[in-house]
Amino acid sequence: xxxxxxxxxLFQFGPAGVIALVLLTLPLYxxxxxxxxxxxxxxxxxxxxxxxxxxxxxxxxxxxxxAFFGIAAYTIAILIKHFxxxxxxxxxxxxxxxxxxxxxxxxxxxxxxSGIYFLLxxxxxxxxxxxxxxxxxGPLGALTGGSDGLGGVSFPEIMGxxxxxxxxxxxxxxxxxxxxxLLYWITRSPFGYGLQGIRENAxxxxxLGYNTWLYQYIxxxxxxxxxxxxxxxxxxxxxFISPEGVGIGASGLLWLMLIIGGTGTLWGSLLGSGVILTxxxxxxxxxxxxxxxxxxVCFVAVIMFYRGGLLPQLINLWNRLMxx
Amino acid sequence: MxxxxxxxxxxxxxxxxxxxxxxxxxxxxxxxxxxxxxHGVIFVLGGFVGLFVARATGSFLLAVLAGGIASGVAxxxxxxxxxxxxxxxxxPQVLVTFGFIYILTNLMLWVCGPxxxxxFVPSYFAGSVVIAGVSFPFHRFAIMGIGIAIGxxxxxxxxxxxxxxxxxxxxxxxxxxxGLGINLTPINVGAFFFGSAIxxxxxxxxxxxxxxxxxxxxxxxxxxxxxxxxxxxxxSVQGALVGALLIGIIDTFGRVYLPAISQxxxxxxxxxxxxxxxxGLLGRRL
Numbered sequence: 013x014x015x016x017x018x019x020x021x022l023f024q025f026g027p028a029g030v031i032a033l034v035l036l037t038l039p040l041y042x043x044x045x046x047x048x049x050x051x052x053x054x055x056x057x058x059x060x061x062x063x064x065x066x067x068x069x070x071x072x073x074x075x076x077x078x079a080f081f082g083i084a085a086y087t088i089a090i091l092i093k094h095f096x097x098x099x100x101x102x103x104x105x106x107x108x109x110x111x112x113x114x115x116x117x118x119x120x121x122x123x124x125x126s127g128i129y130f131l132l133x134x135x136x137x138x139x140x141x142x143x144x145x146x147x148x149x150g151p152l153g154a155l156t157g158g159s160d161g162l163g164g165v166s167f168p169e170i171m172g173x174x175x176x177x178x179x180x181x182x183x184x185x186x187x188x189x190x191x192x193x194l195l196y197w198i199t200r201s202p203f204g205y206g207l208q209g210i211r212e213n214a215x216x217x218x219x220l221g222y223n224t225w226l227y228q229y230i231x232x233x234x235x236x237x238x239x240x241x242x243x244x245x246x247x248x249x250x251x252f253i254s255p256e257g258v259g260i261g262a263s264g265l266l267w268l269m270l271i272i273g274g275t276g277t278l279w280g281s282l283l284g285s286g287v288i289l290t291x292x293x294x295x296x297x298x299x300x301x302x303x304x305x306x307x308x309v310c311f312v313a314v315i316m317f318y319r320g321g322l323l324p325q326l327i328n329l330w331n332r333l334m335x336x
Numbered sequence: 337m338x339x340x341x342x343x344x345x346x347x348x349x350x351x352x353x354x355x356x357x358x359x360x361x362x363x364x365x366x367x368x369x370x371x372x373x374x375h376g377v378i379f380v381l382g383g384f385v386g387l388f389v390a391r392a393t394g395s396f397l398l399a400v401l402a403g404g405i406a407s408g409v410a411x412x413x414x415x416x417x418x419x420x421x422x423x424x425x426x427x428p429q430v431l432v433t434f435g436f437i438y439i440l441t442n443l444m445l446w447v448c449g450p451x452x453x454x455x456f457v458p459s460y461f462a463g464s465v466v467i468a469g470v471s472f473p474f475h476r477f478a479i480m481g482i483g484i485a486i487g488x489x490x491x492x493x494x495x496x497x498x499x500x501x502x503x504x505x506x507x508x509x510x511x512x513x514x515g516l517g518i519n520l521t522p523i524n525v526g527a528f529f530f531g532s533a534i535x536x537x538x539x540x541x542x543x544x545x546x547x548x549x550x551x552x553x554x555x556x557x558x559x560x561x562x563x564x565x566x567x568x569x570x571x572s573v574q575g576a577l578v579g580a581l582l583i584g585i586i587d588t589f590g591r592v593y594l595p596a597i598s599q600x601x602x603x604x605x606x607x608x609x610x611x612x613x614x615x616g617l618l619g620r621r622l
Binding site: 137146 | 566
């Protein structure tokens, strides 16, 4: 009996272990461009996970999520480029805190409405951030670089250790694991179940004594926090941030990744990020100018025919195979 | 004084274009509970087709008509081909329209090339009027006139006709309207078609104000239209008009007097209205 349980557990976590092992040993056998692609997949995986906490677990259709990512990235780039603050321990927390601060304010405004209106307000606030970083004139334009974006960020140096592309991959991997486990723990905590209760039936949750507004507000801030961490990882990885990484296009892409991976599954986000970014990697090799068209068709096709997402389907398939 | 008057007039004519764009968006949002995020791209599509026809035939009226029909058909394809299979699933419907932003923009780029199209001003709108010492192009008055005329027709349709009564009832309680034996499907399809058509036609008309229309304008216009319906309130012609004039005037003044923050003055209005009145200034309900 005990053996059987152990065997079932082995089968259940086997694929996750294999994936973790592949990711862990990736730089040993893959080219630098593949390692770079996987760094990006991990960063966007985390970003989409933070969106999943809002969409899949809390039922808040946030459509401006890339803004928090961008705020953290821009803050760090500005601190490094214009203020000469190169210390990772100053710039990175400042960037993440700015994202959290923005989430605190945006959440206050956006949570005054619900449903499709929430989507529209978050979209508008995301574009507000886009408008701010896109402004080329005035002191702000000098700070953010306007539509040209802001570059000149290199891999960080932490406690005397300078990161390179490969070692930064490990740094991203470790950060991803820690953040993902934290998010997983949040969704499995009483707080997380409270969020899911609100998603299913906000009125009943309120009747049961939950302060639904506060739960949603805290979830929104946590989403902003992890999006900020992803933005921090991204700006050090990419060395450059432009308004395109902040606006509605970026936020929409996150939704596509979320739905392809499976909404409300948390780990599916990594899968969705992997599918889309790998596709982009290959498509931009031969027809970069038609990438938006392919993306749009993916978007419509996935929503029309494939809203369940990859992860739940893969889990089903795996379980069926194991039962045989 | 002269600049203030000119800016005000510019703001009002800009507001009229915004009103035309937003009225379609507001109608479908009120009726079907969805926001057509492709509305901005449909606006640009109408402009491109209309300006092509204008250059080919030299007729402004034909151009407006062609632009409207092209946009209306695009809206019809999105509704009949896709949205109706996602009946009552508002979020997926909105996401599908988001996908169409990419599809339509890229297809148009492929067919038309990336250059923006410059405005077509018919000879009978040429010339200018001097007001308070500032010369003011006549076509801006024409835009205001067309806006007021279309707005009046829309208001009459929605408030004084039987179809309008069905529309208003559908916004309040679609199930009850269905239960009374009224088929809302043709109403929804019609709203989608006319909402898109007005957006396309308004691009041909409004481009006289902007000078030219390019692909970036689609997203900009969508966002302004979203701001308009949130500020004005969803589901009524009056709401769209008030929101559009407010945003149009404030945005134009922002561009003249506060260029450093002009890209987001509109959002400040939006946030202010949301904090004070989440249902918009003249909203039906939320």
